Amino acid sequence: MSLKNLPKLCGENGCRLMAKHKGKHDAYPTSAWSFMRDKDKKKLNKAGLATPRGGNKGAYQNHVVRSNKVIIPYESLPKLSLSNYVDGYVIRLYPEQYFDSVGKPKTSFVSGTDAWIAIGENAFILYRTHEVLENLPPLPEWSIRTLEQDGKPVKKRGQEVKDVGHYVLRISGLGNKKGIIKGAAQGVFAPEYANREINYLCQCVLAWLILRTAGSPYTTTQAKHLQAILDREGLLDESNYEYKGLLRRGLCSCPLCLRFIDYNSLHDTISYAENSSSENAAEQIEGSTRSTTVNLFHLEPLLYSDRIAHTPINVAWGHHNCNAALGQRRCRSLAELIELDLKVGIITPEGIETFGWIADDYEMIRSPLGAVWIRISQDGIEDSFFEAEEDSHLADLSDEE
Numbered sequence: 001m002s003l004k005n006l007p008k009l010c011g012e013n014g015c016r017l018m019a020k021h022k023g024k025h026d027a028y029p030t031s032a033w034s035f036m037r038d039k040d041k042k043k044l045n046k047a048g049l050a051t052p053r054g055g056n057k058g059a060y061q062n063h064v065v066r067s068n069k070v071i072i073p074y075e076s077l078p079k080l081s082l083s084n085y086v087d088g089y090v091i092r093l094y095p096e097q098y099f100d101s102v103g104k105p106k107t108s109f110v111s112g113t114d115a116w117i118a119i120g121e122n123a124f125i126l127y128r129t130h131e132v133l134e135n136l137p138p139l140p141e142w143s144i145r146t147l148e149q150d151g152k153p154v155k156k157r158g159q160e161v162k163d164v165g166h167y168v169l170r171i172s173g174l175g176n177k178k179g180i181i182k183g184a185a186q187g188v189f190a191p192e193y194a195n196r197e198i199n200y201l202c203q204c205v206l207a208w209l210i211l212r213t214a215g216s217p218y219t220t221t222q223a224k225h226l227q228a229i230l231d232r233e234g235l236l237d238e239s240n241y242e243y244k245g246l247l248r249r250g251l252c253s254c255p256l257c258l259r260f261i262d263y264n265s266l267h268d269t270i271s272y273a274e275n276s277s278s279e280n281a282a283e284q285i286e287g288s289t290r291s292t293t294v295n296l297f298h299l300e301p302l303l304y305s306d307r308i309a310h311t312p313i314n315v316a317w318g319h320h321n322c323n324a325a326l327g328q329r330r331c332r333s334l335a336e337l338i339e340l341d342l343k344v345g346i347i348t349p350e351g352i353e354t355f356g357w358i359a360d361d362y363e364m365i366r367s368p369l370g371a372v373w374i375r376i377s378q379d380g381i382e383d384s385f386f387e388a389e390e391d392s393h394l395a396d397l398s399d400e401e
């Protein structure tokens, strides 16, 4: 089929330009989607940026590419594989995590299992309240964390730029005490991280999916270069996209609700007020009150884990509202659920009428006609409460007997 007449790529030093190109090699050519409109290019560029989470409060960097230094919360260390973060990391500790008492670090940081964590080298302390700053102040020899190049302070991160200092203040105002913001932003939210290669391939997949939206102003013949790049990475097999619900009958669809994605909805905006649950949206940008109808969508949620989550096989375009409804759950496709073979049905005197398939973690039910159900709370959150309920319920039942 069309795969046969894809152009050849250069391939030298991982170069993804067309064979026999002029000029320098480039492993990450955005020229693969240069035929697209500016607003689409912007959307793809944005997909390559880490979404600010908690923004300034957490000393996170805003509006930078995913392939950046990450902040690793000390408490999340056991879940992570530090070797994933090839662009660097810095461990964040709260004063309570580091200090035993005023001026005295916990023994584990001095001579124990945490002795490899060195404040000012691979770690920093984050102060968030006036109270903690007073009760567990920085050590006298410590300084505010800043950026330096050749011994001089600079504002922006860069190749030759070093982090110096030990702590950052992100203190909110309280009563007559003013807020204090001191110290450089330290990095991006670790679950948003992707190295340059992965980040680029995600953009390629997303560009390809834009091309497949309903009413897209592009044709596949314009995207030969893009297809060649995807093909070389094994990312052009449409059956994979259909299986996961990113494409339906060849058109881009929302992985959750399966409705076709209209090209214009990539750029139309909706107000958050239209959907009150969107405050929890995984992809919501802090401080912004509007979103496009369709946004970057991750099939597996971006959580602290030992794997990079923003990968070419985990990205899609999906409705903002579907994203919000999905929350931090994994989006399973209909095909996946059918494979699990756990049918759900309604018991009637005539028998059982099945209407869909449930995920083995009971988080989601899908009907073959397109409906989706998502679990919004779990059993047994308050054991004592449910036990009491159960007892009285049983009593009621026995009365009926």
Ligand SMILES: [Zn+2]
Binding pocket: 010, 011, 012, 015, 016, 017, 021, 024, 025, 026
């Ligand atoms: Zn080349």
Ligand SMILES: [Zn+2]
Binding pocket: 254, 255, 256, 257, 258, 259, 318, 319, 322
């Ligand atoms: Zn949707």
